[in-house]
Amino acid sequence: MDSLEYLEKLEIELFLQGIYDWYGYDYRDYAYQSIRRRIWHRVEAEKVSSILELLDKVLHDTSCVQRLMADFSINVTEMFRDPLFFGQFREKVVPLLRTYPSIRIWHAGCSTGEEIYSMAILLKEEGLYDKTKIYATDINADVLKIAKNGYYPLDNMKKYTSNYLQAGGKDAFSAYYTATNNGVRFNPCLTKNVVFAQHNLVTDRSFNEFHVIICRNVLIYFNKTLQAKVHQLFYESLGMFGILGLGDKETIAYTNQADHYKELSGKHKLYQKVN
Structure with missing residues (x-):
C-alpha cells in the first residue's frame, strides 16, 4: 500500500468512526471497497473536495447524513428473486x-419488501400464512415505509410474474395486487401478519x-469480522x-457455526440448525 492509499484508508477510518461516535451508525466493519465507493460517491454528490470535508458536513448537517445512509443501504431486490x-x-x-x-420468520435486511410479499404469497398458497408471524427488519427507515405501503412499479410485474411461476406459484400472480395510476399495490392481507421494524445487524441483539431466518445478499457487504458476528446472532436467534x-454468494461454510447446521439445499443456501 503506497502512502496515498494509506492516507485514504486512514481518512475513511476516521470518517466511519466519526459517524459511529456522533450518530451511532456503525459501518466500520462493512466491506472496505464497497463502503469506499459509496463515500466517494457522496463526496462528489455533495460537491465537497475530500472525505474529511464530507465528514465535517455530515456531522453538522442531518439532511446530509440521511443522504449518506441512503447511499450505504443496499436495496437491490425483486419479487421471488x-x-x-x-x-x-x-x-x-x-x-x-x-x-x-405457529411459525415465526425473520427477514433480516428486508429492504423495500419485495421478499416479504414473496414469502407471504408462498405461505398463503401453502395454507400456512394464518399461523405465521413475519418480522421484517432493516436499518433504513425509508425503505421500511416502502415495504409497508406495498406500492411497486407496474413495469416490474412482468419480471416478477416470471419469477413467481418459476418458483412454483400456484395462482395468477395478478390476483395478489391491484393496478393503480402510479403502479400496483399488493393486497394488504399479505401484511396483516407482518411486523415492520428497524433493526441494525451490526449493533442490535436478538x-x-x-x-426461519432469511438474510439474503446482505452479508456479502460485510467484512469477515462482521459476518462472524451476524452468523452468531442468527445461530442464537434460531x-x-x-x-x-x-x-x-453466501455460505455457512468456514464459520464457527458450520458444524451446527446441515444442508437442506447447498446450491440454494438453505441450512437447518441441528445442535
Missing part, C-alpha cells in the same frame, strides 16, 4: 413448518426465537431445527 430458492423452500422447508402450531436462508 432467485426463483429456485423459493422452489426449494416450498419443497424442503414447508413440510417442516406444517408440523408447528429479539425473539425463530423457526430455535432447534430452525432454517437459515442465505443469498447465492
Whole structure:
C-alpha cells in the first residue's frame, strides 16, 4: 500500500468512526471497497473536495447524513428473486413448518419488501400464512415505509410474474395486487401478519426465537469480522431445527457455526440448525 492509499484508508477510518461516535451508525466493519465507493460517491454528490470535508458536513448537517445512509443501504431486490430458492423452500422447508402450531420468520435486511410479499404469497398458497408471524427488519427507515405501503412499479410485474411461476406459484400472480395510476399495490392481507421494524445487524441483539431466518445478499457487504458476528446472532436467534436462508454468494461454510447446521439445499443456501 503506497502512502496515498494509506492516507485514504486512514481518512475513511476516521470518517466511519466519526459517524459511529456522533450518530451511532456503525459501518466500520462493512466491506472496505464497497463502503469506499459509496463515500466517494457522496463526496462528489455533495460537491465537497475530500472525505474529511464530507465528514465535517455530515456531522453538522442531518439532511446530509440521511443522504449518506441512503447511499450505504443496499436495496437491490425483486419479487421471488432467485426463483429456485423459493422452489426449494416450498419443497424442503414447508413440510417442516406444517408440523408447528405457529411459525415465526425473520427477514433480516428486508429492504423495500419485495421478499416479504414473496414469502407471504408462498405461505398463503401453502395454507400456512394464518399461523405465521413475519418480522421484517432493516436499518433504513425509508425503505421500511416502502415495504409497508406495498406500492411497486407496474413495469416490474412482468419480471416478477416470471419469477413467481418459476418458483412454483400456484395462482395468477395478478390476483395478489391491484393496478393503480402510479403502479400496483399488493393486497394488504399479505401484511396483516407482518411486523415492520428497524433493526441494525451490526449493533442490535436478538429479539425473539425463530423457526426461519432469511438474510439474503446482505452479508456479502460485510467484512469477515462482521459476518462472524451476524452468523452468531442468527445461530442464537434460531430455535432447534430452525432454517437459515442465505443469498447465492453466501455460505455457512468456514464459520464457527458450520458444524451446527446441515444442508437442506447447498446450491440454494438453505441450512437447518441441528445442535
